[in-house]
Amino acid sequence: MTVTAGREPNPDLRDFLRSRRARIAPEEIGAAAHAGRRRVPGLRREEVAQLAGVSVDYYIRLEQGRNLHVSTEVLDAVARALRLDATERSHLFDLARPQRADGRGSGGGGGNGHGHGHGLGLGLGLGLGLGDGLRDGPGHGPGHGLGHGRGHQPGSDPVRGSAPGTVRAAGSTGAAVPQRVRAGLYRVLDALDGTPAMIMGHRLDVLAANRLAKALYTDFDALAHRDRNLARFIFLDPAARELLADWETGARGAVAALRLYAGRHPYDPALRPLVDELSESDEDFRQWWAAHDVLEYTHGTKRYRHPVVGELALEYESLTLPDDPDQALYLYTAEPGSPSEEALRTLASRTADALHPNG
Known part of the structure; x- marks a missing residue:
């Protein structure tokens, strides 16, 4: 895990993109008949590049975290190619444009194209909605939508003290x-x-x-x-x-x-x-x-x-x-x-x- 924001390369962006293309079967895009032998599950990088309408070299640099100024349009195209839901799309933007220590993004045309609202929105309720599927789509499913971010409130109860976050x-x-x-x-x-x-x-x-x-x-x-x-x-x-x-x-x-x-x-x-x-x-x-x-x-x-x-x-x-x-x-x-x-x-x-x- 990278917990400090991103100079190149960006392993979290790389691993996230690899995990998302690995879950798409080649048959889903009609690639099975001429795919040849595959060493890894899911789509190849060149197939994702074709679906997103970008060059193979450009996508490889993006997946390797070596393109820190990727545009909103390209990220949207990659999100569509990988069939990301709204939460995954937001995560892709976060990883491609990591926040700096001063709270600003690392750049890229047109802004992030998404807002975090209540921060993490974590789906946990300790049981995290036990019984619901993990991938029910944004805003639904097993657990809390926890709000997360800074939350410094100088007027907090001095008896109870500060919270752990x-x-x-x-x-x-x-x-x-x-x-x-x-x-x-x-x-x-x-x-x-x-x-x-x-x-x-x-x-x-x-x-x-x-x-x-x-x-x-x-x-x-x-x-x-x-x-x-x-x-x-x-x-x-x-x-x-x-x-x-x-x-x-x-x-x-x-x-x-x-x-x-x-x-x-x-x-x-x-x-x-x-x-x-x-x-x-x-x-x-x-x-x-x-x-x-x-x-x-x-x-x-x-x-x-x-x-x-x-x-x-x-x-x-x-x-x-x-x-x-x-x-x-x-x-x-x-x-x-x-x-x-x-x-x-x-x-x-x-x-x-x-x-x-x-x-």
Whole structure:
């Protein structure tokens, strides 16, 4: 992974493009009859170049990360040739035009041709919509649409302190600015006493969670700051494998969400240690990281096997904060009249009883 932005060559751009052309069968473009022997799966580079309407040499230089000034028109043509969805297209632009330390792109005609909105949009909800497919298309699928970016709020609650999420400040040479959650947002979380709610930030960091969200997942506030992270929970906490009804779908989604984040925040100094730790700890993470899939989800369904209330399915919605697009509020609700609603109500009651044992 490249976590510092791109001088040539650009291995992340190279590997992403290779992975996307590898998944397209030659038969899909009518190339099988005259393709000859193929040493690698999927399309050849010259076939992608032909589909995109560029020279083979130009595409090879692009795939090798040796063309830092590629135009919007060419990137769009490559995206169409490789049949990228909207999230993958956005990721292609990020990789082809990596952000510099001062927050500006590396150049290329006409701008990026896309906007990040709520940053990462990571599809995680700890279960990441368990049961949905990884590639349901932009804006749908398994997990959160986590909002990620800088999110420095100097007016945060001094008692609760800064949240764990950090990203390098614009123009800096390495200092990390912690993400902070405004005091008013903590009050919003506390007011939602019957609804699990969390605020998410960079790298799947859990910036804040109300009592019911912590009862549903884990008490993130009791963890060290660096451990308040959904990816760490999913891969490193054995409880996650019991809680998530489809752990593999959630875990694959977490990896793909981090991939998307890496393209958008190549200078985040905390990303590399996280990826290294998870790669060293889990073989699945290593394999899925190498797949270069990306996710950006905003709503969906998650299913759980909770140790206290049993099975339940919750719908989640991601709401990007208007004054900080790098943080997002996640709300989890159950279908009215369903067994999941009753289970959630029971969990809320037991959480309240634990907080006020004498009534």
